[in-house]
Amino acid sequence: MVTEEQISEILQNYDFDNLAIATVCSHSSLQIFDGARKEGFKTIGICVGNPPKYYDAFPKAKPDEFIIVDSYKDIPNMTDKFIEKNAILVPHGSFVEYVGADNFANLKIPTFGNRDVLDWESNRTKEREWLERAGIHMPRVINPQDINGPVMVKYQGAKGGRGFFIAKNYEEFKENVDPNENYVVQEFIVGTRYYFHFFYSPLREEGYKLSKGTLEMLSMDRRVESNADEIFRLGSSKELEDAGINPTYVVTGNVPLVARESLLPHVFSLGEKVVEESLSLFGGMIGPFCLETVVTDKLEIKVFEISARIVAGTNLYPSGSPYSDFIESDLSTGRRIAQEIKLAKSMDKLEKILS
Amino acid sequence: MVTEEQISEILQNYDFDNLAIATVCSHSSLQIFDGARKEGFKTIGICVGNPPKYYDAFPKAKPDEFIIVDSYKDIPNMTDKFIEKNAILVPHGSFVEYVGADNFANLKIPTFGNRDVLDWESNRTKEREWLERAGIHMPRVINPQDINGPVMVKYQGAKGGRGFFIAKNYEEFKENVDPNENYVVQEFIVGTRYYFHFFYSPLREEGYKLSKGTLEMLSMDRRVESNADEIFRLGSSKELEDAGINPTYVVTGNVPLVARESLLPHVFSLGEKVVEESLSLFGGMIGPFCLETVVTDKLEIKVFEISARIVAGTNLYPSGSPYSDFIESDLSTGRRIAQEIKLAKSMDKLEKILS
């Protein structure tokens, strides 16, 4: 694990008037680059092989330059290239996946956010410990033998929604489970999914105050899951199963939505609790995070997961959302990240938001 | 019921250069306050206990001040507070529910819109009379014994979508109905739901002309219903029923959408008919209203309900919708309400839009 001192030392040689924001060319990079440019930063795209051509179609979001790697696993050997460009990495959901968790933890490049969060977020047991200590209601974990209603079976570190299935009883569980995989069985919460996009700032003073900073909610989305979102046109899950077709939950995109305003106090209290607990557990989560929830017909909100970085659902809102428009116009999560870096620079507190 | 004269008398003592727009802190208050501020009005949030903290996260939508009540039922005893601040109440969907229908009708505070609409809207029989007299196609009311296809069973005054169920025959009806409740059985219209957000102005002269004013359509949405929108991942409604799980229709949020442009003449004619009939029945509905419809595969539009005030679906569009953008940019329904009050002030006709 890279230390605070190491990052601090690197930063001492940075030219703060020529900072560049760098990320891997995927996931939410369009809005990260677009937002960084709007706040006056240079931008660097990290890619394997040739720069992706699709940026040519989106000139406002095309990075100023590219750092080309043979493999994302090589980034640790190329830190000099980043450092000489005064680069700050902005990790997104695919960044860690591509670079590898160990590489990411050890990467000697200043990185937006607190890298300690990774440990707590990527392990389902620690994630649950974090959220439950925060007083968050999660779906109950169930012993397979005790299944007596619908459950969601999740494999460890499922990527993009692959590796989930729903079982309605122990027989269905046994029939479908892969015993060689590490899995968790949770009660299936009947309701509708909402993904809330928060931003925690340890620096901004005006706003929704927490013990040591402020909390924003910039937007929300619902993920589009292939093939679960449309398979029911063919038949009920039981009929499909009999025909050998199984619903899957791979995320292919996102749809925008808003929640009842009367839910907002509850939504904010969830964000608040998670941040406060992160402060005591590991020094605090910084910047964007997402609570992945189900809202039930009793208007309860069950949190089934947390993402401690920018999520792809924010791609719906490169020029503002029905919520961020009440903060300032044209505010994406990507831009908000750039604003935080700019604020830290102006307060001479970059070390507070980088790791 | 408060009289025209009483409101008129109150208004005589108002300082028209310092009007304030007040509403209860919930439902669609963020856009009502944001819109009012954009039109130059002061804003007052009404809340129980402490002001909701979530406004701190949305500075552009935070009211200038709060009037704190012990209970919304106390508002009738606090009219002086509102009057001394030159307040105009903007009732939203939850306002009447919180304050109580009788209290609302008698409230001696100038209120946007025509309060007489409440009688017609809150009673399913009168609502149907209004809409059918207007020539609107509604789902047929069915005698339970005559059920021979899917029906929707609705209890009186169901709030936020609770207290509905679908039955496909008389047996299912009998099994599920609560005979102690006041209910209505309607044919279930197979199609997709559209909620059209209209605005009727008795003052504006340019636009889509009706007999005495103009009609706008500012946006549309589809409500997200928990758990009906996602429960079918578990099984068909029949399979779920056998497992003791029932779909419910509690609204938790809204998704944006647009309708085929070729439907617009029909959509506008529905809005037109409802307004014209309201003019002859009770002096006219003023400001925002919503027609809650199902569009069938024959491209018929069946109206199953009307809301005679701002609906929460408009929360999707605080900075404009795919429709209001053709009127002017950055136009929310909340802002449109403030514009109407401003126009009435400038024309010296506030009494025409307040009650």
Next chain:
Amino acid sequence: MVTEEQISEILQNYDFDNLAIATVCSHSSLQIFDGARKEGFKTIGICVGNPPKYYDAFPKAKPDEFIIVDSYKDIPNMTDKFIEKNAILVPHGSFVEYVGADNFANLKIPTFGNRDVLDWESNRTKEREWLERAGIHMPRVINPQDINGPVMVKYQGAKGGRGFFIAKNYEEFKENVDPNENYVVQEFIVGTRYYFHFFYSPLREEGYKLSKGTLEMLSMDRRVESNADEIFRLGSSKELEDAGINPTYVVTGNVPLVARESLLPHVFSLGEKVVEESLSLFGGMIGPFCLETVVTDKLEIKVFEISARIVAGTNLYPSGSPYSDFIESDLSTGRRIAQEIKLAKSMDKLEKILS
């Protein structure tokens, strides 16, 4: 078929400083007129009988004038009226349907885009030839006797989604098919639908380069299909069928969405292939087109249809989309069409984009 020479001759008498953009008052006309006005063009609405009143409600999108016809079939006899106004027709999805394919092909009025595309797009066999030659993955065509999994049965020239059905085996096929109609049986691709809105410019040089022009992706949507999108609240397709209720696929509107950024290279390559193949097959498709796809849980993209003109899904974005915002702000597909005409005029190359 009208010839290049005929159009060229007509254009020679046009006053290029007073061009007008004309289209039929339906489908996507609001954004076409709004976009044309933003680029400085006059606008002409073509309608049967009186001008539709709904334009009065959308002043920014109301055409400057109307050309009223008794029937759209009469337009060929009224070309003088269009020519004297220096009109350029912008055909949208309903335009060809209303005017008739033969009339459209022969219409002696300068028309945006390449009319030769119609032949390839409106005939399912030629459409498939085009797309498969381009290397696009389409759902397989299946011999009815060989059905051994879910299939989609489509009738020729189905309008707005009517005339499709899903069968899971040969028996279901036989039971439901109308043997008097011309039909095609395709494998049913299990996944979620995405409709990608592209724009091909033979003139613009900056951007995502193809062999002879540039490609943009302005937005995407998912169509709302009545009654298929909500019918499963009543029961599974099998249960519904037993009850004599059949899902239908009539498009009534559209919802916005975004796709995973990691899909974009694939999405663009699909657009690229289709354009390149169109260049060799018939001189190239010009302007807006839409690929109608299913994204599977393997993140494959299967194209089930192409529309070679502006689609109604773009109506979601009259002031920009989460994608076009990275090109320039306030950019609709309608406006993009007007920009292309303006650019052609300034380059003195109108003949390159008109036919």
